[in-house]
Amino acid sequence: MTILILGAGQLARMMCLAGAPLNLNVVAYDVGSKKIVHPLTGQIYTTTLEQAIADAHAITAEFEHIPDDVLTLCCTSNKFYPGKAAIKTGGDRALEKALLSKTAVKCAPYQLITEKAHLEQAVVSLGKPLVIKTCQAGYDGKGQWRLKSDDQIEQIWSQMADFIASGTESAPHTIIAEQMIPFDREVSIIGVRDKSGNTAIYPLTENQHTNGVLTLSIAGKEKSAIQQQAEEAFNKLANELDYVGVLAIEFFDVAGQLLVNEIAPRVHNSGHWTQQGTHCSQFENHMRAVAGLPLGSTQLQRVTAMVNVLGQAAIPQQILGIAEVTSHWYGKTAKPDRKMGHINISAANLHELGERLAQLSEYLPEEDYPGVLAASTALI
Ligand code: ATP
Numbered sequence: 294m295t296i297l298i299l300g301a302g303q304l305a306r307m308m309c310l311a312g313a314p315l316n317l318n319v320v321a322y323d324v325g326s327k328k329i330v331h332p333l334t335g336q337i338y339t340t341t342l343e344q345a346i347a348d349a350h351a352i353t354a355e356f357e358h359i360p361d362d363v364l365t366l367c368c369t370s371n372k373f374y375p376g377k378a379a380i381k382t383g384g385d386r387a388l389e390k391a392l393l394s395k396t397a398v399k400c401a402p403y404q405l406i407t408e409k410a411h412l413e414q415a416v417v418s419l420g421k422p423l424v425i426k427t428c429q430a431g432y433d434g435k436g437q438w439r440l441k442s443d444d445q446i447e448q449i450w451s452q453m454a455d456f457i458a459s460g461t462e463s464a465p466h467t468i469i470a471e472q473m474i475p476f477d478r479e480v481s482i483i484g485v486r487d488k489s490g491n492t493a494i495y496p497l498t499e500n501q502h503t504n505g506v507l508t509l510s511i512a513g514k515e516k517s518a519i520q521q522q523a524e525e526a527f528n529k530l531a532n533e534l535d536y537v538g539v540l541a542i543e544f545f546d547v548a549g550q551l552l553v554n555e556i557a558p559r560v561h562n563s564g565h566w567t568q569q570g571t572h573c574s575q576f577e578n579h580m581r582a583v584a585g586l587p588l589g590s591t592q593l594q595r596v597t598a599m600v601n602v603l604g605q606a607a608i609p610q611q612i613l614g615i616a617e618v619t620s621h622w623y624g625k626t627a628k629p630d631r632k633m634g635h636i637n638i639s640a641a642n643l644h645e646l647g648e649r650l651a652q653l654s655e656y657l658p659e660e661d662y663p664g665v666l667a668a669s670t671a672l673i
């Protein structure tokens with residue numbers, strides 16, 4: 294069975310690695326070069342996209358910003374999962390908010406913006422500070438502004454206007470202003486839904502972002518009430534989208550109430566810990582779902598933390614000597630802040646995880662790996 298993945302980055306690579314023991318052959322479409330490639334070796338095939346679509350048993354995606362013509366081609370094959378609507382929704386914050394409203398899942402108060410007057414209204418009706426985001430682009434905190442005082446309106450508007458003007462009639466560009474939520478912490482839920490509508494949901498993950506980029510995730514801390522809220526949101530959204538595959542939802546936790554930040558119609562960085570923390574990782578479960586195989590267990594086996602390696606070409610090899618530490622490299626050339634790989638670290642309980650994170654922090658400088666030492670202190 295061959296699975297075609299739209300996108301040839303680290304998520305496709307890890308889906309390929311997870312698919313191999315299932316006897317799934319994975320090829321990727323590199324949207325930049327418009328070539329079919331092997332997601333692990335980078336080998337370029339002469340196959341055209343049309344041929345790869347015809348040859349594939351199922352098609353999926355590792356990201357949501359996919360050219361419309363490619364999406365349409367894949368959809369007409371009737372073997373594209375999670376489907377065009379889910380990908381479009383995940384790639385457009387305006388559609389995402391409409392879905393949340395339709396399913397009555399709570400999010401931050403917001404206003405859509407296509408002209409300056411809307412921004413001025415948002416400052417009054419939502420209050421300051423505001424988080425302003427492009428609706429159709431942006432990841433890792435890119436394409437965002439923070440508006441803290443009225444004298445920023447002019448300057449931020451001029452940048453927003455450039456983005457809006459670069460849209461077209463068939464693909465308009467819009468902006469969203471959200472109230473800045475004074476959250477206690479950020480969490481995410483990762484779950485999977487199969488073609489018959491069965492779901493399996495992983496335990497909630499607590500996430501730390503630095504400058505808008507995920508730096509650290511910890512799984513295994515959750516109380517059942519919060520887990521239940523997140524699972525309810527997952528089931529509502531996945532069912533509404535008639536979703537097939539792994540779906541991730543990011544939340545703000547405000548005094549025990551979850552507000553959705555955004556959804557990702559794919560495997561997600563905050564689910565990388567499942568490679569060591571569970572019996573069946575998010576990558577394997579996504580492959581299983583799109584291939585029409587039974588879903589695997591999402592139960593926590595080991596409490597696990599994940600540390601992102603950002604911009605670093607190497608890590609001290611001694612960390613592999615710490616119990617239950619694994620490294621996962623993406624085979625990319627180092628650039629500042631680029632996601633190069635991640636480290637997973639597991640333990641029998643949270644106290645032991647804290648001790649192991651303390652060991653890890655001795656090798657990882659705070660400026661490059663923020664939050665590791667603080668997380669360790671909080672767990673011990
Ligand atoms: P990702 O790489 O997760 O797709 P992104 O570029 O889509 O990132 P968001 O997840 O929307 O960006 O925002 C990045 C981070 O900025 C959030 O994880 C959160 O820390 C902060 N943030 C975003 N929106 C808000 C908000 N309304 N209130 C407070 N903080 C926010």
Ligand code: MG
Nearest residue numbers: 431432433555
């Ligand atoms: Mg996003």
Ligand code: MG
Nearest residue numbers: 433543554555
């Ligand atoms: Mg996000």
